[in-house]
Amino acid sequence: MSDAYPDHWEADVVLADGGTAHIRPIRGSDADLLRAFYARLSPESIYYRFFSPRPRLSDREVEHFTNVDHDDRVALIVTIGDAMVAVVRYDKIADEPGTAEVAFLVEDAHQGRGLGSVLLEHVAAAARERKVRRFVAHVLPDNRRMTKVFRDAGYRARQRFEDGIIQLVLDLEPTETSLEVMAAREHRAESRSIQRLLFPRSVAVVGASREAHSVGQTVLRNLLTGDFTGPVYPVHPTANAVAGVRAYTTVLDVPDEVDLAVVAVRAEAVHEVVEQCAGKGVHGLVVVSSGFGETGAEGRARQQELVRLARAHGMRVVGPNCLGIANTDPSVRLNATLAPTMPGRGPLGFFSQSGALGIAILQSAAERGLGLSTFVSAGNRADVSGNDLMQYWEEDPATGGILLYLESIGNPRKFTRLARRICRAKPIVAVKSGRSTQGVPLGHAARALSLPDHAVSALFAQAGVIRVDDLDELFDVAQLLAYQPLPAGDRLAIIDNSDSLGLLAQDAAVALGLAPRDPVDLGPRARAADYEKALSDALADDSVDAVFALFAPPTIGEIDPDVPAVISRLARQSGKPVLATYLGAKGMPTELRVPAPDGMPAAGSVPSYPAPEDAVRALAYVTRYALWRQRPQGRLPEVEGVDRDRARTLVERLLDDAEGPITATADQAADLLACYGITVGGADGRGVATRIVTMEDPSFGAVVSFGLSDVTAALLDDRAYRLAPLTDVEAADLVRAIRTAPLLFGHHGTEPVDVAALEHLLLRVSRLADDLPEVSRLELDHIHADRTGATVGTVSLRLARPVGPRPELGPRRLPTPPTTR
Known part of the structure; x- marks a missing residue:
């Protein structure tokens, strides 16, 4: 049992309607929060949960529900602002090892927002961590919403009807279907959250100044001269009007609803503005103010608090330190930017992280006559990222191509997963700066990339992304893709x-x-x-x-x-x-x-x-x-002779016996490889010597590289990279991607090697790397390939506990900004 509070279970999430909420384990101090939540429930919701009328919870029940051990008894709650709006809990069944009973309760006003499905993802992940392998749920037949949550989750499920109650049993091992369902829900939610930003019905400019050329007045005038289709509300502490438009002291004083707030006040005042926007029910924030993560430690703390506060109250944040957002759709005509020039309507969506460069980008597009559908400058990218915009643009009928100027990538593995899917229908053209350093600009909520730049380019290419060297090339490519x-x-x-x-x-x-x-x-x-x-x-x-x-x-x-x-x-x-x-x-x-x-x-x-x-x-x-x-996308072929359960047991045993990362012995490494049908030893030195390396990269996940095993290849860094797991097509491409590949195919009369054997070995190694994130680095060296096959000469293996599950296997969550840089 573990009474320690599992803070890694806390998460910000995007709901089905695009709003945000916070998930966390329940605490003993949540008694009043629980009572207030329960008082807002309808009799019907209470009956569905407890199968009987229960107008109030007794003190004993409140004590029981709020004090859990985070192991045998677990409860997660959802908060929006200062209110609890949903709770899920499970209790292990003593005489059924690996089984727990689960129950949900969602406030009536928030039902239909996807809270049940996202809570199921998170409580299932917590349960797997605590060695729970299946959930049992008892549901009344009339409670169709809850039954649908379980059935639509994609887990293997069984049900039976007894004594007027439906009993559902869910196996919690992720399936291909459950992962697809989770990804589809993430896509819809993130896309909707961006749509709410880009199609506001009304906009408030907080910090709209009467001073000419000030940040606040510039945004206000651009909204007005751009002919935004909804009302615009200047917010100024003393002025009666700004730019000829009636002004309000705070956003709370605006008499009508406000969908979007553009924040242009000094950094120290942003916190108060966000609280006021939360009280007003604003859907999203565009923070053009500077003075955040780009200024140092104090600014980073201010930036983290901005994101925490906004998400807790259901709002996404563009920025801070950004140029703004624009949408050329005639139904909205939104220019909430600082840019003096805005391109006309066109089929390209543009995401830029640089605010200063954004003005030049929009000017260049306009000078070329290149039209945009939408434009977002994310600045420090504390919340809304390029991945969010890609989710939106994938389904946006007005966007036929995607342009990205990237200074950092918050979740590279998710980026490549999304790009791989999107590029089959819509092109993505990207400039990724920082080639020489792979560093991250000060203030960005992202880590630096550890792979060499040419490896990043290879992974982009694997996903179909057109990576260009500079902005001129980006526009050159864009104007061809847009219209031809x-x-x-x-x-x-x-x-x-x-x-x-x-x-x-x-x-x-x-x-x-x-x-x-x-x-x-x-x-x-x-x-x-x-x-x-x-x-x-x-x-x-x-x-x-x-x-x-x-x-x-x-x-x-x-x-x-x-x-x-x-x-x-x-x-x-x-x-x-x-x-x-x-x-x-x-x-x-x-x-x-x-x-x-x-x-x-x-x-x-x-x-x-x-x-x-x-x-x-x-x-x-x-x-x-x-x-x-x-090209055909290829398939993940079934690899014969793989014993994943034995491999998992070997890895767990080796790490359980150690206090931290370990370097396995040659015999231990050979035992693990044998689980994937790979034999070590027996190389006689004939043929061409090659090398395969896998690494669990903190940004991209499992990465496989291939090259020749000699001094010249090492000197030239002649290695090719792909993300695991490899399809059959990608394994073939990987062998042929190195500059010295002709040596494998009979260059200058030499004998060709059995390339199919190398491809088969790559498929096995990539499957191992994908199955076992604990394999932090695996090197197969002196793989001698000749016309009869490929034999592994030497192997080295390093194991380490991963920090949490891979993002695509864990529950949906928004990235947490790093606390230090």
Whole structure:
């Protein structure tokens, strides 16, 4: 038994309607909280819980319910603000080891918000930690909501009907279905929480100043000049009006409901403002104020308290120290930012962590004529993150592509999981700064990445993310993805009126892995009719996947004004991507647009690049993404000869006998590998020596790397990385991803090795790494591969207790900002 308070069971969660709440174990001091909660319950809810009328709880019952040992008797409560709104408890059944009876109670006003399902996830995780393997629940037949919570959870369940009561038995071992259900609920909840921020019916600007060019007045004026469709309420402690709009002393004085509050007061005053917003029932906060985590220890503490207080009262937070948020949807027209320029409507969602850089980003997008659906600058990213926005954009019909400027990644494993799914339908283009250091800007609620940058790039590529080097490349790629179809392959036709430009384009295409045909040079006197014939021929050619049209100012004669109309018309009629270098223009020139009703580019508009190399580079990025989408996703094959139960027992025994992390002996490591059908020893030194390493990375989880086992490969750091578990396709890709891979396939007449044996070994090793997070590092070295197979020469194994379950296996929770940096 353990009476110690399990503070790691505490969690902030997002509910089904997008609001937030706090889950924690019950405490002995919660007696008054429990009484107040019980007094708000309807007779029906009480009857469903206790199977009889019970208008009040006795003092003895309150004492019993609030004092638990967090082992045999466990209770978790949900709080919103200062009120308890739900409770779940289990009691172990003495004569049935591994079994506990579970019961839920949710306040009537909060039923239908997903509290039951999220509580079941958390209490099940707590139960598994306490060696409980199954729950028994007794439910009245009329209590359909509770029955649905159990049945929809995805656990293996059995039920029987006896004496007018349904008895449900749930096996708590996570199943594929239960994990899918949990991920789907997380997706819907996080998406809804972002929708509430981006589609407010009303906005209050707290700190709306009468001083020109101040932060508060800038946001207020941008909301007003942007023609926000709802009411805007300036909040100022003394002014009667700001920018010609009636002002209120506090947000509590606003006579109507407030959905979104933009906070632009000094950092020391934010806490009071958040409390007032909580009292007003505000749904979300955009904190543009600085003076938080970016300033040092005191600011970090202030930032943590901001997030804690907001989440406790049901609010998500964008920021602090951010530029703001924008939504170009005509039904809302929200510009709650500090940016003087806002792009028009378009199909791209943009997430930026940098507030200062956000202004330049929006300016660049507008100058290019590139339209955005929504824009969010997260600043210190204390709460709302890129992962949240990705959840929203995945389902948003107005967003066809996602652009990310990332300075840190709060939950990289979740990021890659989401990206892997989203990129099958919508492209994600990302700039990840900090390549040289993998550090995190001061104030960001995230840890630094421990993997080398090229490993991070490999994991992004595995998930389908288009990682570019800088913002110019990001916009170059974005303007092609936004308005042109994806290419079917890498075959490129080049049409020009300058042979020099055509040759530059061809050279760039070859260098970037494309397959260009010889340029079709129309000469400096080329007219619209010449371009029409050449473009029509290229677009009709089945051996062409994309067309690049170059039109430079002619050295002889005048510019034919009909050339861009021809390029635009033929591109619109074709199912192949067309891009251009048109008179050195950058972005979406008016002459090449298919105009939407508001004048912004629509689908079929042709992007232009000032230099051929820029255009070809963008096309190369897009082509690699298109080919990734075409490739089969692969499957997780059944690996024969695996004994997971024995492997788990071995690991538990080794760690139980040690006080901390251990390095296993060669025999112990060989025993564990044998559980996965891997034999160590017997290598005779023939063939090519390779090396496989797995590590339990604190950010990404189980990562597998592959390379040759020699000094040159180590010197060049020629290793390829993938997330575990590997599919059969990913195992094949991993072997071929290293630069020295030709040595495995008979380079310069050498004998090819049994590559299938290496792939099979990778599948087994990756399955081990995925099954056992206690395997902090496993190295298989001198794996000698020849035409007859692959034999493991040496092995080293390090084991350590993981800090909590992997996020995708644990219950849903919002990340907790780190307390130190």
